[in-house]
Amino acid sequence: MMKHNTKTKLLTKLSIIGLIILSVSCSKNELLKYDTTQKDGVYFDATNATDSTFYNFGFSEITEMDVVVPIYLMGLPVAHDREIKLTMSNDKYVDETVVPATPEYYEIPETITLKADSVSTMIPVRLKRDADLETYRAIITINLEATEDLDIRGHSEYTITFDDKTPPTPPWWASFWYGEFSKFKGQLFFRYFKELEQEDKAVYDLIVARWGEYLTIEPNIYGDNPLFTYMITFAKYVQQKMYDYSLENPHLNLNISEPQY
Incomplete structure (x- = not known):
């Protein structure tokens, strides 16, 4: 009697599993159907x-x-x-x-x-x-x-x-070196920073890998400020050129500090 009950239970379980498999199979087939008569x-x-x-x-x-x-x-x-x-x-x-x-x-x-x-x-x-x-x-x-x-x-x-509005002052901007921020100064800064790629590509690639092409990858202030981390590089290749430009164009009142390196 126990053997018969066990066999019955087993057959019942197998039937349920079979129905589940059939149901899932049908559902998948329905999902795969596409009405080719409708316009794309x-x-x-x-x-x-x-x-x-x-x-x-x-x-x-x-x-x-x-x-x-x-x-x-x-x-x-x-x-x-x-x-x-x-x-x-x-x-x-x-x-x-x-x-x-x-x-x-x-x-x-x-x-x-x-x-x-x-x-x-x-x-x-x-x-x-x-x-x-x-x-x-x-x-x-x-x-x-x-x-x-x-x-x-x-x-x-x-x-x-x-x-083309003026972007917010970047958190890494050092006004004691570059003066008050303006969009023109930002453009000038990145013009010369981009030239670093030709002048010292290895360092340029390291800076961009860490902070991005426009130094926007955080953290980028305080101890993680790229201008502090690569102080001599920025002084020599960016600040110096901006300072020279400011001397050539005094009417712009750029107030760029002379770099010390």
Whole structure:
């Protein structure tokens, strides 16, 4: 009798396990199904919390900045190119802090191509360093539009805000050597710091590896201040050049101290 009960229990357990396996297998098959009759679509891989980005021209001396925004395909790649249409609605999120970007501030194509056999592409965006951006922050709102080939599937909007306002004073800035901080001084500092790459690449690489190209990797103050850690290097290759520049341009009142090394 006990053997019969044990056998019955075993068969019951095996049946339950079999049903679980069958259920999981069916679920997986359902997940793998794709309705090939629906039109393929494109989307931004973003949410309401991640569908925007901000750029500041900062300490660089570039006049244009090239950035990209990725677009993804929901559907199957095909053997021919497909067109993606873009529109702008730059007035949509304007408030007291931002102005709508006008054409002199940027370049974005009206259409881009999703290449054959591709599942993603990039929108090329060129931001221009207009003088107005020293005062205003501009906003671009990019919209994906449906075409004959592609619908919109998911998030269809992406915003870019950008300006050329003076960045905050860096925490590592040493006013007793370089005087009061300004954007121009910051640009001058990094112009000469970048030249260190040609003059002493090994040291430049060590500094960038630790603190980054613009010395933004923390900690970067007090005992971890790169200007203190590499005091002689910065005095010789950056401060000296800034001091010489200030002597050549006294009308700028840069107040750079003469370095001692």
